[in-house]
Amino acid sequence: EVQLVQSGAELKKPGESLKISCKGSGYSFTTYWIAWVRQMPGKGLEWMGIIYPGDSDTRYSPSFQGQVTISADKSINTAYLQWSSLKAADTAMYYCARPTIMGGFDAFDIWGQGTMVTVSA
Amino acid sequence: EIVLTQSPGTLSFSPGERATLSCRASQSVRSSYLAWYQQKPGQAPRLLIYGASSRATGIPDRFSGSGSGTDFALTISRLEPEDFAVYYCQQYGSSPWTFGQGTKVEIK
Numbered sequence: 001e002v003q004l005v006q007s008g009a010e011l012k013k014p015g016e017s018l019k020i021s022c023k024g025s026g027y028s029f030t031t032y033w034i035a036w037v038r039q040m041p042g043k044g045l046e047w048m049g050i051i052y053p054g055d056s057d058t059r060y061s062p063s064f065q066g067q068v069t070i071s072a073d074k075s076i077n078t079a080y081l082q083w084s085s086l087k088a089a090d091t092a093m094y095y096c097a098r099p100t101i102m103g104g105f106d107a108f109d110i111w112g113q114g115t116m117v118t119v120s121a
Numbered sequence: 122e123i124v125l126t127q128s129p130g131t132l133s134f135s136p137g138e139r140a141t142l143s144c145r146a147s148q149s150v151r152s153s154y155l156a157w158y159q160q161k162p163g164q165a166p167r168l169l170i171y172g173a174s175s176r177a178t179g180i181p182d183r184f185s186g187s188g189s190g191t192d193f194a195l196t197i198s199r200l201e202p203e204d205f206a207v208y209y210c211q212q213y214g215s216s217p218w219t220f221g222q223g224t225k226v227e228i229k
Contacts, residue, residue, distance in 0.1 A: 035218075045158075045166065045209055045220040061217035062122070095165055100177075105213055107156035107171035109178070114165055 002026040004034075004096050004112035011118045012086050019082035020115045022096030029077035030054040031102045036070060036081045039114075040092045048094075050105075051079055086119045093117075123148055123212050125221035133229040136200050142224045144210035146191040151214030157186055157195045160223075161206045169208075170195060200226070 007021040022034060035050040049060040053072040060070070072079045079096060094115050097108035124147040134140050144155070153173035158166040168177040170186035173193055183198040197204055205228050210221040 044223045045160075045211070047211075047218040047220065050218075059216055063217070097166075099213075100168075100171060105218075106154075107168055107177075107211065107213060108158075108166075109168045109171075111165035111167075 002098075002110055004098060004110055006094075006096060006112040006115045009116040009118070011120070014085075014087055014119055014121055016086050016119075017082070017084050018086055018117065019080050020094060020117065022079045022081075022112050024077045024079070024098070027098075028102070030074050032098050033103075033105065034072065034079040035097045035099070035108060036068075036079075037095045037097055037108075038064075038092045039095065048081070052103075053077075053079060086117075088119050088121075090117060091119050122217055123150065123215055123219050125210050125212060125219055127208075127210060127221035127224045129224065130222070131225045131227060133227050134200050135229045136202055138200050140197040140200055140204075140226055142195045142197075142208055142226070144188075144193040144195070144221050146193070146212060149190045150193075150212045153189050154212060154214030155186075155188070155193050156211045156213065157184075158209045158211065159204075159206050160209065166209065197226075 036048040038046045048064040049070045051058045051070045053074045069082045096112040098110040099106040100109040126145045155173045157170040160166045174186045207223045207225045209223045
């Protein structure tokens with residue numbers, strides 16, 4: 001079964017760092033892009049960026065460039081989203097997602113279960 | 122950046138009715154790279170339609186997509202109780218990929 005399994009919910013304080021993960025299984029992890037999508041409480045979906053684990057080619061939405069870092073470790077089939085200094089405004093559900101076609105940009109047919117990040121003093 | 126506008130924000134229907142949802146792009150979507158997703162509370166989004174009109178695997182044929190250029194639509198031919206949810210359109214033809222703000226389909 002093709003799936004993406006994300007790390008668990010996080011409760012952090014403003015200014016702290018954080019790295020959440022997304023582990024792929026059931027397919028060739030290095031040959032599909034992996035995207036990150038934010039959903040703030042009660043709001044819509046926002047595309048943050050995307051990485052190709054095969055060579056770590058990474059693209060960011062201008063809205064998130066410089067605010068987060070997307071990375072991947074292909075040896076353990078895992079993609080990451082990290083913050084160096086969290087803000088209360090980073091409180092959201094974060095999803096990883098995989099496009100339908102190998103090696104290309106396409107709609108997302110496989111989604112992780114989401115990681116809830118809460119930033120509060 | 123392509124801005125996708127879904128209006129209205131909420132639509133009310135009775136089960137069995139036909140629903141048509143709109144998604145308008147601020148500029149032409151390349152190669153009709155337009156998708157529709159369904160999201161229910163507490164769940165990840167689910168892909169319904171890609172390439173503007175192709176149904177994803179396992180999606181019932183009561184869901185259909187249409188449109189090209191800047192105007193797209195998702196039609197649900199007969200609403201089932203499980204179809205009441207929030208629907209998002211997304212374009213993936215130009216970076217940054219963008220989502221519409223969503224349309225909630227609620228029970229009248």
